[in-house]
Amino acid sequence: ANIVILPGDGIGPEVTAAAVECLRAVAKNHGHDFQFAEHLLGGCAIDTEGTALPESTRAACLAADAVLLGAVGGPKWSDPKAKVRPEQGLLGLRATLGVFANLRPIKVHARAAALSPLKPERLAGVDILFVRELTGGVYFGEKTRTPEAASDLCRYSVIEIERVLRRAFEFAQARRRKLTSVDKANVMETSRLWRETAVRIAAEYPDVKLEHQLVDSMAMLLLTRPADYDVIVTENLFGDILTDEAAVLCGSLGLPPSASLGAGKVGLYEPIHGSAPDIVGQNKANPLGTIASAALLLRYSLNLEAEAQALEAAISATLDAGIFTPDLGGTYSTQQVTAAVLEQLQ
Amino acid sequence: ANIVILPGDGIGPEVTAAAVECLRAVAKNHGHDFQFAEHLLGGCAIDTEGTALPESTRAACLAADAVLLGAVGGPKWSDPKAKVRPEQGLLGLRATLGVFANLRPIKVHARAAALSPLKPERLAGVDILFVRELTGGVYFGEKTRTPEAASDLCRYSVIEIERVLRRAFEFAQARRRKLTSVDKANVMETSRLWRETAVRIAAEYPDVKLEHQLVDSMAMLLLTRPADYDVIVTENLFGDILTDEAAVLCGSLGLPPSASLGAGKVGLYEPIHGSAPDIVGQNKANPLGTIASAALLLRYSLNLEAEAQALEAAISATLDAGIFTPDLGGTYSTQQVTAAVLEQLQ
């Protein structure tokens, strides 16, 4: 299999290097042939190519079986008046690959969860799969700017809503058969279309129980009753906010992985954390979110379920052993945590 | 003083009745003359007048010194295809009164906070004032709808951004002099305008330390480091989501109050909770959010600081005594909690 690695900016190179080591170990153990090719995306691409998503990166990703990304962005490229921004590379890549369904599983490992600001009794039994729409909404709508005002358009077509909802219904069918659709239907027209579409599509999935929540209520319910939720589906911006909030349940933003899937075969895999400019190059970054993303890559793009589970078990065993980077209150380095996962893979 | 009461829908009538009793007691104790006039807003107005914001309500509110609102909305009026919606009444009223700055103080009462899903050590010292922009953004932008698609426009003018930021800087000056401006400047043009404007205006408030956070990070930081924040200012939709999330810190959504202020004298006061259709008429609703909103009314619209503090002290003493409605895990009724506050006011 042909895997494109996009280290990106900040701690991106450190965490993708860790995940590649793990993927190599999996390939060796199970007799697979994985080819890795590194390409530029984000700030590093702006610095050397003048664009956040170089044509060579785009072509390589389109030709790959899967893409593993670290993170993009950082203070160096954060001037709000800048013409080119690292995030454009990421958004452009998501659009190029057509990966409209961003899966963000929120599972709570008991030892890591002890670090969460939430009380342990609230975290018992939490196992949520977020399905965030990733290629529409305000992220891709028309923007305007004059000296006096600015605007962003949030637009959704029925087709865009249907395809991500179907994906969410299907995941719910394979899990606990509860789907929570999050919107702001009391204010937004796109949300009303979203809700109507969800209600209509639900007829095709009679075995799934559909409920609706407003995004403001959901922000609260994620903390007060997190164990009540199975699959949560929502539009791009709400998903961005709610999944970062939900990541807190896991004890660290460094842990949750993500998989972005479309109609085609290429998937995009990235940890949900950012480029963490404050800890770059210090061998402190938590590699487990990226390694867990590599496990999702094995599952969804390479169809290697047993290998995915082996890697997930190795992550879990590393956490069981309390081998934590500083984000989890530990003193282990990125490399030590990676070595522990590799050892578990033996 | 001339106070308009808008009980609204669901538990609205129960909680506004409680707050009016408290305001009457304050008037009596301190020798003031408060006149109350009830008007229709929301679903109840749709049922009897066919519109969520009747002209008589609008006129009464514009002529008042202050407006105290319960809550609007409920399943009866929640069909996404409905032509008239209760929320339109609330949004129309906010626009009519021009109350662009929505203050939502998040203070943590120790006994109530014990009910919060957050660990007590995280809640120590939390004292946040949210300043949410209330009359712009996606709430008031143009909406479109065809059979195939829908859109919502998020638009902000420099003037709209400046006036709410100034209010936030002023509150920060009177508090701990830290202002956190929340946006999504890596994606939204309105956010980039927001951030640039904040940076420019900051020069006029050299004693205030301004920092920026992305809304997704803020959703996380509110849980991991809530005591680090003083004043948090943000646009309408982000404020909606983040303040509901932050309310969880208080132990119940039934506690936080809000005050919506504009350039004019009339303020709009409402608890941050909704109409809670599931507990209507059961004498179970927590009246303290509305009573605390009445305290803000005394402070901001009537300029009665001592009276506001007396009412806030009475609320605090009621919580100290563990006199809790079911949302806080107690067995006291709305009326019993109200009676306890009244007794404290003696």
Ligand SMILES: CC(C)[C@H](C(=O)O)[C@@H](O)C(=O)O
């Ligand atoms: C970097 C940024 C554009 C991105 C987003 O908002 O989608 C990130 O926050 C994420 O969640 O992947």
Ligand SMILES: CC(C)[C@H](C(=O)O)[C@@H](O)C(=O)O
């Ligand atoms: C009822 C609804 C329109 C309203 C809002 O979104 O502003 C409510 O959630 C609030 O926060 O006051």
